[in-house]
Amino acid sequence: MLVSYRPPIGTNDSPNLQSTEKLTVKSTNSTIFSFTVSRNSDGEKLWDTSLGGLLFADQYIQISTLLSTNQIFGFGENVHKTLMHDLSKYRTWGMFSRDAGPDSVGDITHNYYGVHPFYMGLNPNGKTYGVFILNSNAQEVTLGPAPHLTYRTIGGQLEFFFFPGPTPSEVIAQYQQVIGKPFLPPYWALGFQICRWGYTGVAEIKSVVDRTKAAGIPQDVQFSDIDYMNRYQDFTYNKGSPAWSGLPAFIDNLHKNYGMHFTLIFDPAVEADYDSFKRGISANASFIEWPRMDLVPTGIEDSYPYVKGTKIMLGKVWPSNNAAFPDFLDPQDETQQWWESELKGFVKEVGFDGAWIDMNEPSNFDTQPNNGTKQLKYNVGDLTCPIVGSDSYYDKAPYETVGVFNWGDNTYLFTDTLCMFASTMRNTSVFYNTKNLYGWSEARATMKGMNLARGNRSVVISRSTFASSGQFGGHWLGDNTARWADLQTSIIGAQEFNLFGIPYVGSDICGFNGPTNEELCLRWHQMGAFHSFSRNHNSINQPAQDPAQWPSVAAAARKALLFRYRYLPYLYSLHFLASINGGTVVRPIFFEFPLDPITPTLSHQFLWGSALMIIPVTAAGVTSIQGYLPPDATWYSVYDSYYGTNATTGSTTMYAPTTSLIPLFVRGGYILPRQAPAQTTVFARKNRFEILIAFDPKTLSAAGELYWDDGDSLFTDISSHNYHHFNFNATVSSKSTIIRITKDKSASGISLPALENIEIFGHPWIPALKNATLNGSPVSIDMSQTTYFPFTHVANITTTGLINLNNGQSWILQWPNTLK
Structure with missing residues (x-):
């Protein structure tokens, strides 16, 4: 029998909501239980379970509600083709963290890296409300006609938070009173950033930095993917290689002579036979474990002296030997303290500034049984999970949700990750309950460790997230592909993560997988310059795509980023406000104009705060686009076309050649702070x-x-x-x-x-x-x-x-x- 589980994310269960709206909860007295949550001012039913369908069984909980509006936003992490859900047809969206690159082309409802059971409803009268379901088990939501919503989970409990608004911004601020307000990024983290998987060494990275600077393109942060590591081991760099031995000196030179910062990648899985892992064992750090000693595959575990005789569950990721997975939910905090110590030592050794945490769904290669496809050539033992017998209770659940069904045959809850029956939290819970919290818990430990190590504010970028992750870092939208469809969905994704309380968000500019092309890369730089996390990143064995590769892209990136850097005081102030009061930075248009029936349908344009409208180009071969400027405001052009003049409102064709900034407009009634730009924020802050x-x-x-x-x-x-x-x-x-x-x-x-x-x-x-x-x-x-x-x-x-x-x-x- 599954014990009810409540995610330990530190929710504020008695928030002081400053709202003009009050809600009333009523339950029926009939033999069939149902309840409603209504707004006192107008009687609107935010939640109404009279539709039926409440089921509460072991490993299966279902509840349905009628919806008072067709205008629904949120739930994730999924790829949505439109910001507003289409309730004219039935769609079921999975919420179960999974290592899978987003597919923006197919008509699919796949679940991806994070879990955010939060949505917002907008009524035609402009009043907005929000609903958060606090649950970290595998779950899904079906949206469809009537309109209605059916929520299902295979564990935990039903715990709802209703936010009365009545404005969209108030809903988000109320939600963040419960889950925590977003962290304030250091100022340098709002600068432009460059990365790729496949750098051959420090010399290649230096050439990227130098050609970016020579092209006059601002850049604040340089990244390195896993290439810098020694045998892909965390907290190491390949100091024995001439190509990488100069990494600390290079980073020091970036600090002193370029005014730049450096971010390194870390994966949660640590190889089971090197110094960091040994220090973890000595520090009594906790790792994900087998539930009983008789289940331990001694043929694998006994190969590692520090694992032999323990219940530590070994998988395999990038290191060439088996790896263990730290349990960052360790209630004794000893795992977190060991992780912080490792970060502190590595910061001292290498001098890096930010942490990029990847593979933290967590991902594991070749978990068995699978479809026979091998992800790694390493000849080390595979992790095998039970699918028959009494031990399969968690790993082969009766209903596995679309988080499994959508991925095809031979897919299980444990596919590409660890066994669901694994022991976590010092044997007080199971991975079945906590998997979706893994990225959240690693981000929390990493942010604390980085801040302590550096003695000042750092930044953490996490692939896997959960509700309240915004307190501990930002998010990039994952391993996208160099396609126009991915550019389009990244615009929606950034808006959604602002709804989820993670405003420091962006996509891999130009696309991660597959070769990009000049025009797509140019347009993506023009748009990506307006996401809080603005980074060009691509995959190994792909042509270089940093902006200086093409003269046209360099010119467009330079122009867009110089505009961004000029307005960084405004962008930073928006992040500051979100950290103080809660709220969004990149904002859907309907947030400011909820009574305008057009604004909820706008997916591919967005605002910085209340005042700056951004309308990207999202298709190939065009020199003008159709954009919408809400008539209830005055809009002045701040891009090349008719600069400073009062723009025509409503739906209009806008001039947008590749040599121009994308259409940008400032809203009348606002004052925006600016600063003369420079090559980096270190120098710009002096202007x-x-x-x-x-x-x-x-x-x-x-x-x-x-x-x-x-x-x-x-x-x-x-x-x-x-x-x-x-x-x-x-x-x-x-x-x-x-x-x-x-x-x-x-x-x-x-x-x-x-x-x-x-x-x-x-x-x-x-x-x-x-x-x-x-x-x-x-x-x-x-x-x-x-x-x-x-x-x-x-x-x-x-x-x-x-x-x-x-x-x-x-x-x-x-x-x-x-x-x-």
């Missing part, structure tokens, strides 16, 4: 500050804010963190323009560059800048660097040392306006 003011023509006002710290200091509570916070407000009239800057929180020891550039859109009167004042005193504006265009209503004011943000707490810059 002048700028602000872009986009006036709302109805209110003739605009507002914005800036969060600014030293970029990588550690903190345990962001409320006590050392940072500056500025509020910007501006108004314009026929008489005058007034810009108010207020510093409502000051940091100690963090100096700021001067604000030296102010660009203004929607300024219909001619500014008399020779009569400008700052805090009531005359200020000299450098008219040789200042322009105003009366036909476009764009003003651009540049003056060295205009506003010293280190002196004072508030500033008022104003000038009179004239009609001529």
